[in-house]
Amino acid sequence: MKADGRIGILISGRGSNMEALLRAAEEGRIPAVVAVVISNEPDAPGLRKAQERGVETLLLDHRKARDKEEQDRRIVAALEERRVDLVCLAGYMKILTPGLLKAYPGRILNIHPSLLPAFPGLDAQRKALEHGVRYSGATVHLVDAGVDTGPIVLQAVVPVEPEDTPVTLADRILEQEHRIYPEAVRLLLEGRLNVEGRRVRILACRERD
Numbered sequence: 001m002k003a004d005g006r007i008g009i010l011i012s013g014r015g016s017n018m019e020a021l022l023r024a025a026e027e028g029r030i031p032a033v034v035a036v037v038i039s040n041e042p043d044a045p046g047l048r049k050a051q052e053r054g055v056e057t058l059l060l061d062h063r064k065a066r067d068k069e070e071q072d073r074r075i076v077a078a079l080e081e082r083r084v085d086l087v088c089l090a091g092y093m094k095i096l097t098p099g100l101l102k103a104y105p106g107r108i109l110n111i112h113p114s115l116l117p118a119f120p121g122l123d124a125q126r127k128a129l130e131h132g133v134r135y136s137g138a139t140v141h142l143v144d145a146g147v148d149t150g151p152i153v154l155q156a157v158v159p160v161e162p163e164d165t166p167v168t169l170a171d172r173i174l175e176q177e178h179r180i181y182p183e184a185v186r187l188l189l190e191g192r193l194n195v196e197g198r199r200v201r202i203l204a205c206r207e208r209d
């Protein structure tokens, strides 16, 4: 992939991972610009945060599309128009249709607040607490047709403390999310992810050349 990658970020809410990616791009920690932030939710606080940072934002309200396929066609058109080559899901609450997956094969990343494959889907932090695990964490993975099932790129482990609530655990995990998401984006954009089936091998810089 080109060193001067163009990233499209999809959000539905707060957008703190989006901000972590924007900061990393601004500071040159990832070799890319964020070309557009797209939200399916009009009230997503992340939209305003992106605007404040001078990034183009686009509201594509899913309620205004006939069906999921049409919604994703609109998203693909918006991404292609802006020559996006990597899509980052950052708290994006919709499952992608095959149309969107096919438009960006191996070039869609997601961040999830658990050590996948444990606790996929919603409320991962609450599920981790209820299950009684001693450690949870964050996972960046490539997106496939399942829910949080794609090949794992990076993970970070976070201890679960006896007094934790879903909120305190989520906060501890979020710190790690903000660290590993830009890192995973950098590796992908540098062409250093070698995907063999489910396994992602991270190449050293010299292996890639």
Ligand code: GRF
Residues within 6 Å of the ligand: 013, 014, 015, 016, 017, 018, 046, 090, 091, 092, 111, 112, 113, 174, 177
């Ligand atoms: C994060 O915990 C992320 O892992 C999950 O949704 C949450 C989004 O938070 N997919 P934010 O919108 O990035 O602040």
